[in-house]
Amino acid sequence: NPSSPLLQLQNLQISYGGIQAVKGIDLDLWAGELVCLIGANGAGKTTTLNAIAGVLPIAGGSILYQGDKVNAVPAHKRLRRGVALVPEGRGIFTRLTVEENLRMGAYTRKDKAGIEADLERVYTMLPRVKERLHQVAGTLSGGEQQMVAIGRALLSRPRLLLLDEPSMGLAPLVVEKIFEVVQSVARDGVTILLVEQNANLALEFAQRGYVMESGKITLTGSGGDLLANPKVREAYLGEV
Numbered sequence: 001n002p003s004s005p006l007l008q009l010q011n012l013q014i015s016y017g018g019i020q021a022v023k024g025i026d027l028d029l030w031a032g033e034l035v036c037l038i039g040a041n042g043a044g045k046t047t048t049l050n051a052i053a054g055v056l057p058i059a060g061g062s063i064l065y066q067g068d069k070v071n072a073v074p075a076h077k078r079l080r081r082g083v084a085l086v087p088e089g090r091g092i093f094t095r096l097t098v099e100e101n102l103r104m105g106a107y108t109r110k111d112k113a114g115i116e117a118d119l120e121r122v123y124t125m126l127p128r129v130k131e132r133l134h135q136v137a138g139t140l141s142g143g144e145q146q147m148v149a150i151g152r153a154l155l156s157r158p159r160l161l162l163l164d165e166p167s168m169g170l171a172p173l174v175v176e177k178i179f180e181v182v183q184s185v186a187r188d189g190v191t192i193l194l195v196e197q198n199a200n201l202a203l204e205f206a207q208r209g210y211v212m213e214s215g216k217i218t219l220t221g222s223g224g225d226l227l228a229n230p231k232v233r234e235a236y237l238g239e240v
């Protein structure tokens with residue numbers, strides 16, 4: 001139903017044991033959007049993303065995907081329905097080759113021709129990755145590993161791509177490259193929820209953003225509005 005969001009979080013709550021890490025958040029993501037979730041360390045961004053992917057159980061509220069409540073749907077079934085996660089730290093299989101890593105992304109698929117076609121698309125989008133197909137992934141640079149992680153997620157042919165801090169630990173020039181890739185994925189029609197500590201860059205690229213603090217959404221708006229917001233500038237862009 002295109003008149004409802006692709007993803008909707010309603011009063012979402014997530015706990016680790018007795019500690020509430022996400023305290024009832026609401027978030028809408030419409031098909032085709034690139035939206036970022038920013039906020040300080042420990043705000044609950046990764047926790048939220050993991051819950052959307054289904055790798056972490058929720059304590060309350062709901063996650064609606066394509067209008068259906070998926071609270072209890074296991075991660076591999078969400079993946080099959082188009083929800084792919086590029087986890088914090090990338091989750092590369094360091095002893096496998098680049099090509100083996102990419103193919104792992106298609107593990108829920110049986111359409112061989114479609115998989116080969118998607119591999120070709122990824123090679124076109126990521127020429128650096130194509131040059132290193134037979135290299136063991138653990139020997140790649142951080143930026144190359146991030147590209148492999150994104151490429152692997154694309155091999156599941158996602159509708160919704162969840163990206164957790166793709167810029168982490170990378171030099172500014174490499175970060176620019178990664179964001180160019182993210183933008184070309186978005187242009188391909190994939191809806192993206194991007195978690196970033198690099199608020200400046202994320203807000204520049206995203207159409208909309210949500211600011212998370214101590215488990216709550218405290219601000220939301222267009223990327224431009226949030227970039228111009230004095231509170232955001234003070235708290236996340238290092239200005240006083």
Ligand code: ATP
Pocket residue numbers: 016019021039040041042043044045046047048088197
């Ligand atoms: P970061 O950028 O550091 O990942 P974040 O905004 O993604 O920050 P989360 O990693 O989601 O934040 O953490 C939210 C809260 O939950 C923090 O207080 C954190 O200490 C806690 N937390 C995260 N993972 C666990 C865990 N496995 N067990 C217990 N507490 C956790």
